[in-house]
Amino acid sequence: MNDLQHIAIIMDGNRRWAKEKLLPQMVGHQKGADNLREISQLVWENGIKYLTVYAFSTENWKRSPKEVNYIMDLARKFLKTSIKDAAANNMRVRVIGNKIGLAQDIREQITELEKATVDFTGLNLQIALNYGGRDEIIRAAQKLMQQCKDGIIEAAALNEELFEHYLDTSDIPAPELLIRTGGESRVSNYLLWQIAYSEIYITNVFWPDFKEADLREAINFYLARNRRFGGE
Ligand code: FPP
Numbered sequence: 001m002n003d004l005q006h007i008a009i010i011m012d013g014n015r016r017w018a019k020e021k022l023l024p025q026m027v028g029h030q031k032g033a034d035n036l037r038e039i040s041q042l043v044w045e046n047g048i049k050y051l052t053v054y055a056f057s058t059e060n061w062k063r064s065p066k067e068v069n070y071i072m073d074l075a076r077k078f079l080k081t082s083i084k085d086a087a088a089n090n091m092r093v094r095v096i097g098n099k100i101g102l103a104q105d106i107r108e109q110i111t112e113l114e115k116a117t118v119d120f121t122g123l124n125l126q127i128a129l130n131y132g133g134r135d136e137i138i139r140a141a142q143k144l145m146q147q148c149k150d151g152i153i154e155a156a157a158l159n160e161e162l163f164e165h166y167l168d169t170s171d172i173p174a175p176e177l178l179i180r181t182g183g184e185s186r187v188s189n190y191l192l193w194q195i196a197y198s199e200i201y202i203t204n205v206f207w208p209d210f211k212e213a214d215l216r217e218a219i220n221f222y223l224a225r226n227r228r229f230g231g232e
Contacts, residue, residue, distance in 0.1 A: 003176070004047075004048060004176050004177060004219065004222055004223070005048060005049045005050055005173060005176065006048070006049065006050035006051075006052070006172070006173050006174065006175040006176060006177075007043060007048055007050070007051055007052075007175060007176075007177050007178075007179060007218075007219075008051075008052040008053075008054075008175035008177070008178045008179070008190070008191055008194070008195065008198070009039075009051070009052070009053045009054065009178075009179045009180075009181070010054045010178070010179070010180040010181070010182075010188060010190055011032055011035075011036065011053055011054060011055070011181060011207040011210075012180060012181050012182030012183075012184060012206075012207060013028075013181050013182030013183070013205070013206030013207045013208075014028035014029045014031070014032040014206070014207055014208060015028050015029075016028070016182065016206055017031065017032075017206035017207065017208045017209060018031075020206075025067070026067070026070045028206075028208060029067075029070060029071055029074055030074065031208035032207045032208050033074045033077070033078050034208075035207060035208050035210060035211075036053060036055075036078070037078075037081070037085065038211075039051075039210065039215065040085075040091070040123060040125055041089065042212050042215055043123060043215070044089065044091070044122060044123040046215065046216070046219060048123075048219075049123065049124060050123075050124045050126070050172060050173065050175070051123060051124070051125050051126070052096070052125075052126040052128065052169070052172070052175060052191065053125075053126070053127055053128065054128045054131065054188070054190050055071075055075065055078075055127050055128055055129050055131075056071055056072075056075065056097075056128070056129050056130055056131070057128075057130075057131060057132055057188065057189060057190075058097075058098065058101075058130060058131065058132030058135050058189070059132065059188075059189065061101075061130075072103065072106065075106060075127075075129060076105070076106060076109065078127075079106070079109040079110065079113055080109065082113055082117075082125075083112070083113055083116055083117075086113070086116065086117045086120060087116075087117075087120075089122055089123065090120045090121055090122035090123075091117065091120055091122045091123045091124075091125055092117045092118065092119075092120040092121070092122070092123070092124045092125070093113050093114065093117050093125045093126075093127065094114055094124070094125070094126050094127070095110045095113075095114070095126070095127050095128075095129050096126050096127070096128050096129075096131055096136070096168035096169060097128050097129045097130040097131030097132075097135075097136075097168065098130045098131070098132075098135055098136075098139065099130070101130045102129065102130050106129075110129075124172065126169070126172065128190070128191075131168075131190075132189045133187075133189045133190055133191055133192030133193065134189060134192065136167055136168050136192075136193070137167075137192065137193060139166075139168075140163065140166035140167050141166075143166050144158070144163070144166055163193075164193075167193060167194075169191075169194055174194045174195070174196070174197065174198065175191065175194060175195060175198050176197075176198060176199065176222065177198060177199050177201060177218065177219070177222040178190075178191070178195050178198045178199070178200045178201070179201045179202075179203070179218050180200070180201070180202045180203070181203055181205055181206060181207040181210050182204070182205075182206055182207060183202065183203070183204040184202070185202055187200075199221070199222050199225050201218045201221050201222065203217070203218070
């Protein structure tokens with residue numbers, strides 16, 4: 001059987017979900033955050049050890065200040081409830097992305113949550129916040145260049161394995177499956193390095209409506225794939 005230990009999700013379609021129901025757009029984001037809690041639990045119940053979700057991209061700052069503030073407040077609430085959820089479910093939570101761009105209080109919440117859950121051995125949940133794949137690669141390259149300058153590593157020693165140590169996901173295996181809800185077929189600057197060999201599953205279902213049956217369908221899609229890595 002194809003081994004599936006890491007699912008990455010682009011949680012798209014919150015606003016269209018709300019629009020379809022003639023509800024304010026922000027309700028879509030609220031339902032999206034509620035659904036993330038549900039899906040995290042279901043992912044673990046389906047035997048998957050890692051879940052990485054795209055909550056806010058480096059491009060999302062271009063949205064209206066009202067929407068940005070709303071999503072940041074949702075992030076605050078989500079991080080707060082995650083302390084309790086993590087303790088109840090033995091879940092380890094980490095945030096990937098450029099923390100420098102986040103408000104100070106959110107950065108403090110992240111530090112507290114990551115510290116409180118570091119020893120938990122259940123689901124590993126990674127929340128991508130102020131995350132961009134190119135930005136992550138640039139930050140990794142900056143750290144590397146500095147270490148090179150300081151004489152810690154030699155340019156000739158650089159290979160894929162070493163480079164991975166400088167990414168936000170350094171000790172997390174690459175996702176075997178990437179799910180995108182909301183029907184668009186773009187990668188949207190998500191986990192650019194890590195999805196090099198991921199299977200991609202796109203569903204028209206909007207994120208707030210993505211439930212257990214949809215998750216099972218995505219997993220079954222993956223399990224039915226004949227995984228090949230270019231060599232055969
Ligand atoms: C994409 O839907 C979703 C986002 C930009 C935000 C994702 C946020 C959540 C799921 C809830 C917040 C969770 C945390 C932890 C902060 P969209 O707004 O692009 O929807 P559309 O494609 O219908 O316009």
